[in-house]
Amino acid sequence: MAESVPFPVTWITGASTGIGRALALRLAAEGCTVAASARSVAELDSLAQEASPLPGRIVAVPLDVTDPADIEQAYARITGELGVPDLCVLNAGTYIPVNAKRLKAADFETQFNLNVMGTVRVLEAVIPGMVSRKSGRIAVVGSVSGYRGLRTASAYGATKAALINMCEALRMELGDHGIAVQIVNPGFIKTPLTDKNTFPMPFLMPVDKAVEQFYRGLLTSRFEITFPKRFTWMLKTLRLLPYAIYLPLMNRTTKAD
Ligand SMILES: NC(=O)c1ccc[n+]([C@@H]2O[C@H](COP(=O)([O-])OP(=O)(O)OC[C@H]3O[C@@H](n4cnc5c(N)ncnc54)[C@H](OP(=O)(O)O)[C@@H]3O)[C@@H](O)[C@H]2O)c1
DSSP: OGGGOSOSEEEEESOSSHHHHHHHHHHHHTTOEEEEEOSOHHHHHHHHHHTTTSSSEEEEOOOOTTOHHHHHHHHHHHHHHTOSOSEEEEOOOOOOOOOGGGOOHHHHHHHIIIIIIHHHHHHHHHHHHHHHHTOEEEEEEOOGGGTSOOTTOTTHHHHHHHHHHHHHHHHHHHHTTTEEEEEEEEOOBOSHHHHTOOSOOTTOBOHHHHHHHHHHHHTSOOSEEEESHHHHHHHHHHHTSOHHHHHHHHHHHSOOO
């Protein structure tokens, strides 16, 4: 039984709701032990409870990824109680729309501190253990909005572009040490995050369907995991267009405020 468990010890950030929560349950269904992290203690406790009939288990490890001391304590607890993670999913993040006319530096700071630095702080904690064991898998949740500039996403898209670029570099360097780095770029997935959006979300995907594709991608050696495929391939095509075509095209097809 133990041999067939894909990632015996997994650490997921942003596991209290949405994609992270559904992925924690999916992995526990495979027999994995999942350290589930986020700020909401009550949500994490209910998640651990929800996993109790499953073959694996979910252990609530509350933390705030903007607080380095929280991460240090959480990592010490995970390695002490469960062992060095075989898989680390860096998923905690948020989207704050930016209206360019009323641009606020604080909105950029908040999103960079959470989406980028929150990821980097956890990386600093997990990489040394994986390097000394010469094995491990790190999956960073980016977004297709990191491919190119999109309206209202000047801050969010920039954080996700930073994560995509960072993972390309880490993939090469950490690959030399037996660690697989993957970037996960979802399109629109139905979660508490997108429930707040008032604009049309093409190809909006239910979270369980999205997480099934996420999970299957983790079992491969591919660098990038994307879903839903039809939407992400459309955006990949747009990524290839020169500015002279991309900018007027997007200007016409996305709504001005
Ligand atoms: N849904 C989509 O369409 C979509 C598309 C592309 C990419 N993504 C990315 O997918 C990831 C998950 O998003 P989601 O849609 O599942 O949204 P969500 O339901 O809002 O989940 C966000 C998670 O991050 C946690 N979090 C927020 N701030 C945190 C902090 N300071 N420290 C620790 N955890 C924190 C939240 O928990 P607490 O509030 O309890 O801390 C929650 O568990 C994000 O990185 C998002 O950018 C989502």
